[in-house]
Amino acid sequence: MIDIIKKEGVKPVRILITGYIVLIAIGTILLSLPISHNGIFSIIDAVFTSASAVCVTGLIVKDTPVFFTPFGKSVLLLLIQIGGIGYMSIITLFAVLIGRKMTFQEELMIKTSYNHVSMDDIGKFALSVLKWTVVVEILGAIILFSRFYLIYKFDLFHSFSKSIFHSVSSFCNAGFSLFSTSIKGYYNDPIIVGTISLLIILGGLGFFVLRDIYSSILKKRKITVHSKIVLSTTLLLIVIGIIVILAMENNSSLMNLSLTDKVFISFFQSVTARTAGFNTINISLLTNGTLFFIIILMFIGASPGGTGGGIKTTTFSVLITGLRKLASKDDRVDLFKRNLSINSINRAFFIFTISLMFVIVSLLLLLGTQNLQGNALNIIFEEISAFGTVGLSVGSETITNTSLSADFNTFGKLIIIITMIFGKIGPFSVALALVEKGKKSKIQYPPLEIIIG
Numbered sequence: 190m191i192d193i194i195k196k197e198g199v200k201p202v203r204i205l206i207t208g209y210i211v212l213i214a215i216g217t218i219l220l221s222l223p224i225s226h227n228g229i230f231s232i233i234d235a236v237f238t239s240a241s242a243v244c245v246t247g248l249i250v251k252d253t254p255v256f257f258t259p260f261g262k263s264v265l266l267l268l269i270q271i272g273g274i275g276y277m278s279i280i281t282l283f284a285v286l287i288g289r290k291m292t293f294q295e296e297l298m299i300k301t302s303y304n305h306v307s308m309d310d311i312g313k314f315a316l317s318v319l320k321w322t323v324v325v326e327i328l329g330a331i332i333l334f335s336r337f338y339l340i341y342k343f344d345l346f347h348s349f350s351k352s353i354f355h356s357v358s359s360f361c362n363a364g365f366s367l368f369s370t371s372i373k374g375y376y377n378d379p380i381i382v383g384t385i386s387l388l389i390i391l392g393g394l395g396f397f398v399l400r401d402i403y404s405s406i407l408k409k410r411k412i413t414v415h416s417k418i419v420l421s422t423t424l425l426l427i428v429i430g431i432i433v434i435l436a437m438e439n440n441s442s443l444m445n446l447s448l449t450d451k452v453f454i455s456f457f458q459s460v461t462a463r464t465a466g467f468n469t470i471n472i473s474l475l476t477n478g479t480l481f482f483i484i485i486l487m488f489i490g491a492s493p494g495g496t497g498g499g500i501k502t503t504t505f506s507v508l509i510t511g512l513r514k515l516a517s518k519d520d521r522v523d524l525f526k527r528n529l530s531i532n533s534i535n536r537a538f539f540i541f542t543i544s545l546m547f548v549i550v551s552l553l554l555l556l557g558t559q560n561l562q563g564n565a566l567n568i569i570f571e572e573i574s575a576f577g578t579v580g581l582s583v584g585s586e587t588i589t590n591t592s593l594s595a596d597f598n599t600f601g602k603l604i605i606i607i608t609m610i611f612g613k614i615g616p617f618s619v620a621l622a623l624v625e626k627g628k629k630s631k632i633q634y635p636p637l638e639i640i641i642g
Contacts (some may be wrong), residue, residue: 201411202619224457234251237602247591321400360391377450386460428459437476480583488577489505543620547576
């Protein structure tokens with residue numbers, strides 16, 4: 190795969206997209222094998238499931254713990270892990286291990302895959318990604334294992350498999366679960382819910398931030414502005430999410446629960462709504478107001494370099510700051526005592542616009558082709574969940590313990606598959622792959638002021 194990059198005229202981002210498509214195809218073949226599943230499994234459903242795993246989304250068209258065999262679940266876990274950390278990190282690790290020096294084009298591929306352009310040592314970065322992943326997922330699995338085995342009395346094999354699967358799925362923000370009803374059965378277990386929440390947050394923050402926090406503690410220095418923006422925006426969105434969900438659901442889906450359980454469920458759903466897709470409450474029971482609010486969170490998504498999709502927390506932060514400054518007619522846009530470059534502002538608005546246009550077109554196609562009985566908001570929820578690679582869904586109207594996508598026809602499922610890939614790769618990278626670089630015109634026209642608004 191890496192050698193293809195050297196061909197003249199081939200953009201690294203196009204190779205990146207091709208790599209994910211190839212990975213989805215391999216996953217489709219493995220999941221289609223009779224040893225992987227129980228019952229009838231159509232090609233489109235196999236492609237959908239593989240794409241959902243590789244893109245760490247979590248939307249499902251089959252009941253995962255029931256339909257898939259241990260081999261099939263292992264394939265899903267592998268696809269989630271590769272999709273979560275990025276297949277380019279694994280390729281880079283092999284290159285480092287065999288002592289092969291990476292070329293400039295190969296380093297550019299890694300930078301493209303993480304949507305970051307200022308890393309000094311790609312090999313060290315990829316190695317740190319894998320180290321963080323292994324350490325965090327093992328620690329998470331140990332904690333979950335202690336609960337499943339000691340408290341809930343699962344046998345050794347099921348305790349081990351469930352703890353590993355959910356730890357990986359949580360850190361990679363995938364949302365796949367080996368429980369048919371996600372983790373609703375453990376909504377009042379602070380250890381399980383707390384561990385999964387922490388794994389989701391760490392995975393969503395991004396490897397840049399995790400490495401920066403670790404380095405700042407080790408070297409006793411301040412964290413970067415990027416990390417400050419990510420951490421502050423993440424905290425703000427979680428807190429706002431808790432307040433909004435609790436307020437809207439207090440006399441509805443949470444009505445018969447204690448105050449502690451209400452707060453805990455609101456906290457978890459606020460955390461998982463932007464990236465992961467696990468749920469401790471039936472999403473179909475939520476009010477339309479809550480569903481719409483979660484749609485906003487899913488559209489924002491995770492942070493750059495993280496395992497989730499969406500427009501990213503940094504984009505959202507720049508957008509809000511830029512709009513506030515625009516309203517006050519201030520030409521300077523400052524964040525944490527730093528002046529944002531016009532390039533960063535333009536890129537944020539570009540990502541938002543491209544994402545919104547893509548989602549609107551996808552929704553027009555879905556709403557025009559899917560004859561479902563439910564609320565149109567449910568289809569909108571499903572589409573944004575795919576874009577943000579979240580995996581939350583109001584659920585199928587006909588098939589128990591599956592996403593609404595299970596009710597879609599082949600065309601509808603293809604739209605969701607494309608959306609998941611778009612969300613995983615990122616709108617900016619996809620735009621770079623589709624648009625050819627044009628020659629800069631030497632002609633400069635006079636400025637034009639037009640009436641807007």
